Every structure is written in structure tokens, then in C-alpha cells.
Amino acid sequence: MALAAQPSVADGVARALAALDLDAVRKTYLAQNEFVYFERFFPESVWGPMVEEVERARARVNRNYIPRHKKGGSVSAYALREQAPAILTLYRSPEFLAFVRAVTGQPRADLCPDTDPHACALYYYTEPGDHIGFHFDTSYYKGTRYTVLVGLVERSSSRLVCQVHKDDPARRREVVLATEPGTLVLFNGDKLWHKITPLGEGEERVSLTLEYVTDPSMTRAKRFVSNMKDAIAYFGFRSVFTRR
Ligand SMILES: [Fe+2]
Numbered sequence: 001m002a003l004a005a006q007p008s009v010a011d012g013v014a015r016a017l018a019a020l021d022l023d024a025v026r027k028t029y030l031a032q033n034e035f036v037y038f039e040r041f042f043p044e045s046v047w048g049p050m051v052e053e054v055e056r057a058r059a060r061v062n063r064n065y066i067p068r069h070k071k072g073g074s075v076s077a078y079a080l081r082e083q084a085p086a087i088l089t090l091y092r093s094p095e096f097l098a099f100v101r102a103v104t105g106q107p108r109a110d111l112c113p114d115t116d117p118h119a120c121a122l123y124y125y126t127e128p129g130d131h132i133g134f135h136f137d138t139s140y141y142k143g144t145r146y147t148v149l150v151g152l153v154e155r156s157s158s159r160l161v162c163q164v165h166k167d168d169p170a171r172r173r174e175v176v177l178a179t180e181p182g183t184l185v186l187f188n189g190d191k192l193w194h195k196i197t198p199l200g201e202g203e204e205r206v207s208l209t210l211e212y213v214t215d216p217s218m219t220r221a222k223r224f225v226s227n228m229k230d231a232i233a234y235f236g237f238r239s240v241f242t243r244r
Contacts, residue, residue, distance in 0.1 A: 053083065072126075110213065
């Protein structure tokens with residue numbers, strides 16, 4: 001059963017977006033090799049209900065550890081669809097999708113299929129040393145995949161480190177962000193080299209990511225690689241292989 005949209009969240013999203021100069025945002029996005037961010041962009045009426053959902057979803061967190069690459073917890077789209085109406089309201093917001101399409105210049109960008117556990121997911125950094133090393137959000141789809149990151153809980157010294165223009169030494173630069181509640185980041189997953197630095201003692205950081213894709217078809221070989229990666233590195237075998 002689909003969760004009902006939350007009107008106050010939908011309204012807060014629409015108001016925040018209406019205040020933007022989309023042409024200017026698109027220019028910045030292109031100048032930064034398909035990456036743009038807005039610190040403390042959403043009001044508390046948007047992120048507050050999502051932080052409550054972060055608390056409620058704690059029982060569903062799946063922890064993973066891949067030596068020298070990543071350590072942390074995650075809650076998949078399957079779990080969020082059952083119990084996180086505020087998060088789903090943002091993900092499914094027509095105004096937000098229009099914003100993603102306008103900024104990326106991709107009118108075909110759309111929500112990821114229901115079978116994708118990353119479509120919208122929470123990432124919990126709760127134990128000392130939780131982190132993820134430098135990576136791209138590689139698209140296994142035939143289409144281009146865009147990542148939206150929204151900061152929800154930020155009581156940490158962890159930082160999102162973004163290497164813009166990684167492959168162009170003349171223009172390469174690093175952007176270091178504390179993802180405070182409401183902070184919004186949008187990028188092309190195959191272009192932005194990024195990491196989360198290790199969590200300190202007694203700290204906590206939780207972020208939400210939303211994925212949008214221009215063509216959701218996938219070859220069988222890539223489907224297999226994608227499923228194995230999700231099972232091992234993120235959500236666990238039971239979650240990935242029994243929900244499809
Ligand atoms: Fe990532």
C-alpha cells in the first residue's frame with residue numbers, strides 16, 4: 001500500500017524550490033562538472049519529519065564493513081516505502097522532479113524502479129570510524145543516474161569531500177561540506193568523485209540519498225553485479241534478493 005503524501009512536507013519543498021533562480025543554478029551545476037549544493041536549503045518543516053523517520057527506521061539498519069573502503073549502516077528503499085512518508089513525499093514530489101530535470105538538463109530523468117534499493121535510502125554513520133572512501137555513484141543502468149543527497153543528522157566531524165573536475169588537473173578542486181539538516185547536494189553519479197571522512201568518538205551523522213535515472217533498463221550482467229554490490233556493501237542478501 002502506498003503511503004499518503006505529507007502536505008506540509010510537499011509545501012515546504014515547493015516553497016524552497018520556488019525561491020531558486022533555476023538558470024543560475026544550472027550554470028553553477030555545469031561550471032562544477034555536474035555538481036551543485038545548497039547549504040541548509042530545506043526548512044525544518046521538510047527535514048524535521050524526516051529526522052523522526054530516521055529514528056523510527058533504526059531497527060531496520062543493516063551494517064556493513066568492507067576493509068579500507070566503507071563502514072556504516074543503511075536502510076533501503078524497501079523499508080522506507082513502508083514507513084517513511086515524509087521522505088517518500090520528497091522523492092515523489094513533482095516539483096522536485098522538475099527541479100532535477102531542469103538543473104541536469106535531462107527531461108527524461110525519473111524515479112528509479114521499485115526494485116532498486118538505492119532509489120531512496122538512509123545512510124547511518126553511528127560508530128567511530130564509520131566512513132566511505134572516494135568513489136563515483138556509478139550507474140549500472142543504461143541511462144545516466146543522478147544522486148541527490150539531503151543532510152538530516154549532523155553531530156559529527158565527518159565531512160562530505162567532493163573532488164570537482166577530478167580528471168582535469170587544471171580545474172580540479174575540493175569542496176568540503178558538513179551536511180547539516182536540510183543541506184541539498186545534486187550531482188551526476190559518474191562524474192563526482194566523493195567520500196565521507198571517518199566519524200569520531202560519540203558522534204553521529206545520517207544522510208538521505210535519492211536517485212534519479214534517465215533510462216532504467218539494465219543488462220542482465222550489470223543487474224547481477226548491481227545486486228551483489230547492494231547485498232554485500234549495503235542492504236544484506238535477504239533484503240536484496242527476497243524483495244524482488
Ligand atoms: Fe556516493
